[in-house]
Amino acid sequence: MKGEKENKFLLSRRSFLVGSTAMGASMFLLGTTGCSTTTPSSGATPGSGAVQAGKVEYTYQACPRNCHDTCTLISEVVDGKITRVVGDPTNPITAGTPCVKGHTYKSVVYHPDRILYPMKRAGKKGEGKWERISWDEAYETIAKKLNETISEHGSEAILPYSYSGNLGIVQNYGAPFRFWNKIGASNLARKICNPAGDLGLIYTYGQYASIDPETYVKTKMYISWGVNEAATGVHFIKFINQARDNGAKLVVINTVRTPLASQADMFIQPKPGTDAALALGVANLLIKDGLYDKDFVDNYTLGFDDLVKKANQYPVEKVSEITGVPVETIKSFAKLYAETKPSILRIGYGMQRHTNGGNMVRAISLLPALVGTVGTEGGGWIYMNTSHWKYNSANLTRPDLAGDRKVRTINMNELGKALNGQLKETAEKPVKALVVYNSNPLASSPNTDLIKKGLEREDLFTVVFDPFITDTADYADLLLPAATFMEYDDYNFDYLGRYIRLNTPAIEPLGESKSNLQFFFELAQKMGYTDDCFKESPVDVIKGSMQVDDPLMKDVTYEALQEKHWMKIDMGATFADHKFPTPSGKIEFFSKKLGETFDPVAEHYPLLESKEKTPELFAKYPIHLLSPSIPQLLNSQFHNIPQIFELIPEPTIVMNKVDAQARNIADGATVDVYNDRGKIQLKVKISEEVQPGVATTGKVFWNKLVPGGGAINRLTSDVLGDMDGVSTFNTNLVQVAMA
Ligand SMILES: Nc1nc2c(c(=O)[nH]1)N[C@H]1C(S)=C(S)[C@@H](COP(=O)(O)OP(=O)(O)OC[C@H]3O[C@@H](n4cnc5c(=O)[nH]c(N)nc54)[C@H](O)[C@@H]3O)O[C@H]1N2
Ligand SMILES: Nc1nc2c(c(=O)[nH]1)N[C@H]1C(S)=C(S)[C@@H](COP(=O)(O)OP(=O)(O)OC[C@H]3O[C@@H](n4cnc5c(=O)[nH]c(N)nc54)[C@H](O)[C@@H]3O)O[C@H]1N2
Ligand SMILES: [Mo]
Numbered sequence: 086m087k088g089e090k091e092n093k094f095l096l097s098r099r100s101f102l103v104g105s106t107a108m109g110a111s112m113f114l115l116g117t118t119g120c121s122t123t124t125p126s127s128g129a130t131p132g133s134g135a136v137q138a139g140k141v142e143y144t145y146q147a148c149p150r151n152c153h154d155t156c157t158l159i160s161e162v163v164d165g166k167i168t169r170v171v172g173d174p175t176n177p178i179t180a181g182t183p184c185v186k187g188h189t190y191k192s193v194v195y196h197p198d199r200i201l202y203p204m205k206r207a208g209k210k211g212e213g214k215w216e217r218i219s220w221d222e223a224y225e226t227i228a229k230k231l232n233e234t235i236s237e238h239g240s241e242a243i244l245p246y247s248y249s250g251n252l253g254i255v256q257n258y259g260a261p262f263r264f265w266n267k268i269g270a271s272n273l274a275r276k277i278c279n280p281a282g283d284l285g286l287i288y289t290y291g292q293y294a295s296i297d298p299e300t301y302v303k304t305k306m307y308i309s310w311g312v313n314e315a316a317t318g319v320h321f322i323k324f325i326n327q328a329r330d331n332g333a334k335l336v337v338i339n340t341v342r343t344p345l346a347s348q349a350d351m352f353i354q355p356k357p358g359t360d361a362a363l364a365l366g367v368a369n370l371l372i373k374d375g376l377y378d379k380d381f382v383d384n385y386t387l388g389f390d391d392l393v394k395k396a397n398q399y400p401v402e403k404v405s406e407i408t409g410v411p412v413e414t415i416k417s418f419a420k421l422y423a424e425t426k427p428s429i430l431r432i433g434y435g436m437q438r439h440t441n442g443g444n445m446v447r448a449i450s451l452l453p454a455l456v457g458t459v460g461t462e463g464g465g466w467i468y469m470n471t472s473h474w475k476y477n478s479a480n481l482t483r484p485d486l487a488g489d490r491k492v493r494t495i496n497m498n499e500l501g502k503a504l505n506g507q508l509k510e511t512a513e514k515p516v517k518a519l520v521v522y523n524s525n526p527l528a529s530s531p532n533t534d535l536i537k538k539g540l541e542r543e544d545l546f547t548v549v550f551d552p553f554i555t556d557t558a559d560y561a562d563l564l565l566p567a568a569t570f571m572e573y574d575d576y577n578f579d580y581l582g583r584y585i586r587l588n589t590p591a592i593e594p595l596g597e598s599k600s601n602l603q604f605f606f607e608l609a610q611k612m613g614y615t616d617d618c619f620k621e622s623p624v625d626v627i628k629g630s631m632q633v634d635d636p637l638m639k640d641v642t643y644e645a646l647q648e649k650h651w652m653k654i655d656m657g658a659t660f661a662d663h664k665f666p667t668p669s670g671k672i673e674f675f676s677k678k679l680g681e682t683f684d685p686v687a688e689h690y691p692l693l694e695s696k697e698k699t700p701e702l703f704a705k706y707p708i709h710l711l712s713p714s715i716p717q718l719l720n721s722q723f724h725n726i727p728q729i730f731e732l733i734p735e736p737t738i739v740m741n742k743v744d745a746q747a748r749n750i751a752d753g754a755t756v757d758v759y760n761d762r763g764k765i766q767l768k769v770k771i772s773e774e775v776q777p778g779v780a781t782t783g784k785v786f787w788n789k790l791v792p793g794g795g796a797i798n799r800l801t802s803d804v805l806g807d808m809d810g811v812s813t814f815n816t817n818l819v820q821v822a823m824a
Pocket of ligand 2: 151152153249278279310311312313314316317318338339340341343355356357358359360432433434435436439711712713714715716717718719720784785815
């Protein structure tokens with residue numbers, strides 16, 4: 086039997102449940118998940134036991150990791166200390182439980198390695214020797230260095246580097262940009278993640294945002310194309326399962342046999358980077374066999390005749406040869422896709438981190454229009470939904486502070502080149518000051534050996550602002566303590582779902598740590614900037630960003646969120662009116678704009694590192710190494726958390742037994758994995774998950790926590806992808822040999 090105090094926790098959460106029935110959330114919860122997760126033990130932090138004596142409070146957070154699920158968390162705080170972190174049982178997506186990482190948040194916050202006060206470098210760069218200083222000294226040093234840099238080299242010699250440490254609207258997308266706009270630093274093109282797929286979809290549909298993932302429950306077929314839901318997006322699997330309970334089919338198309346593939350009706354395993362050929366082959370069959378939706382195509386699309394011509398160049402036998410997928414499998418899929426409606430096609434981001442990624446997504450995106458599922462209930466496609474959200478970005482980031490000034494842009498995927506003067510812009514005007522926050526590029530960005538060389542430059546002034554001493558932090562001149570999301574105010578938009586969630590602090594910032602807002606606003610004042618916008622509180626910034634004249638957001642206020650913690654925004658059914666914001670207003674099978682750079686319909690462009698395109702490189706490095714997400718890490722976060730580290734003490738390389746045997750490699754062996762960019766050691770796992778010639782290793786371990794000192798991005802390429810400067814982590818040829 087649970088103790089009385091624990092019941093109190095249960096009761097408190099139940100009373101929340103009752104409180105929120107006004108918005109129908111709990112009813113929905115019961116209706117959609119079919120299980121109640123309100124027992125405290127289900128969500129309690131391991132080892133935390135029952136509620137302790139003292140003043141108990143429950144605070145609500147929006148998990149700000151770069152994750153589709155954006156869970157609402159509830160932290161139990163006893164006498165000012167977090168005792169447990171659970172998932173909000175009333176939120177239909179979170180449904181009471183965080184993921185494996187979310188369960189460790191108490192350990193994240195109270196980790197003995199948290200940076201708790203400012204420090205300056207006391208040894209060589211990278212040596213990891215530090216001396217404690219005061220915030221005053223830290224601010225004075227940065228203000229002096231940045232002002233000197235501006236007067237000697239111009240403001241563009243300063244490069245801010247940040248991405249996805251937290252996805253808070255205020256702490257990531259808002260407050261820091263006010264500072265960068267004011268100071269006139271170089272602009273960082275934040276292109277590491279998903280921009281090629283965005284563009285691929287925009288050419289076809291005019292936008293990349295689409296349906297509500299909770300509509301999975303209404304579909305008759307869910308197609309997972311280049312996604313591993315068991316790693317990224319575990320909270321959406323329940324909606325897929327509900328659809329399956331109602332008889333829906335499941336198809337997985339992935340270079341790797343994912344956990345969901347093992348229970349799919351059909352699993353299709355194309356070679357890396359060949360999905361455009363697969364999609365065009367399927368289009369060819371749908372057209373040739375008259376299986377496409379003629380009415381839909383006639384009414385809502387442009388360029389069908391061009392598509393017919395292009396698809397004719399992709400007969401199924403040729404497609405089978407390019408993709409490695411058997412002819413019969415391609416035929417069965419085309420038939421199943423034509424017959425099973427409505428269907429939802431989920432398109433992943435990892436797939437577009439290839440040199441041809443934008444064109445692959447473009448080709449795939451043509452299929453839902455051919456079978457006419459777009460705009461139907463339980464049908465369509467889904468990628469990323471961020472552009473649905475409306476907020477006042479002028480209030481948030483204050484671009485007016487930049488005046489008429491134009492600053493150069495540096496693509497974050499080329500950080501190594503930028504720091505080493507290998508870009509035209511930086512050869513002429515070197516980067517002299519680098520401020521890293523919300524990011525750990527020495528682990529997570531491509532070609533890290535080159536980044537390391539840049540960070541070693543004696544004439545580069547580097548500030549790293551992070552809760553932990555990351556790989557990148559080791560190279561800082563100044564290391565500053567960042568607070569975690571449990572210690573500041575913010576709010577978040579889901580990037581897949583339809584929820585807006587308030588983040589309230591559970592506790593005061595630990596030690597002398599500060600939120601991003603507090604750091605940048607105080608630094609602005611130290612730099613002598615008197616603008617009022619640097620005096621606003623986080624809540625002021627939240628409120629300002631919500632001043633938007635759009636019916637979608639009419640009920641969204643800070644006060645409403647304070648009361649409800651999260652709100653679902655009714656964005657309607659995407660494309661139900663069959664109007665598309667493309668130049669023609671139709672779905673464009675033929676895109677004039679795309680035709681300025683690529684085939685205007687679609688095309689299979691072989692990967693830049695492949696047998697077809699670079700046979701000499703392939704002869705040296707014949708293994709195609711992918712680095713997808715794994716459940717236990719979130720990019721480079723959590724690797725240093727004890728409970729996670731115990732689960733994944735070292736990174737593995739998953740390879741097929743054919744490749745292992747050819748190299749006399751046994752399961753569990755330590756191997757060298759290398760190419761011209763670098764060399765690392767990994768532990769082998771032999772598995773049928775991958776086909777011969779393909780291997781995977783999870784993203785992103787810390788270099789310094791890996792035996793042998795090297796993680797995946799010592800091997801990856803900083804060549805930009807086909808569309809919008811995307812990263813190409815997955816186009817990566819290597820060789821593997823016994824260490
Ligand atoms: N090989 C390979 N590498 C990849 C990828 C891949 O597919 N393969 N994927 C890439 C993708 S998609 C992405 S999005 C990038 C992301 O890469 P990054 O932008 O580097 O994101 P994270 O690795 O999550 O690191 C974020 C850092 O922010 C810190 N942090 C957390 N909260 C806060 C805060 O409130 N304030 C401050 N100041 N710091 C905070 C964390 O401690 C952590 O050190 O990684 C990329 N790396
Ligand atoms: N647990 C966890 N969750 C995460 C993250 C994490 O690191 N860990 N990262 C977050 C971030 S920043 C992002 S952007 C998203 C990324 O989430 P996803 O879109 O799921 O991206 P990835 O995990 O990089 O890769 C997804 C799948 O693409 C497959 N793939 C790679 N190349 C090809 C190809 O050429 N063809 C096909 N068909 N499949 C291919 C891989 O096998 C992999 O299963 O997830 C977010 N969620
Ligand atoms: Mo990402």
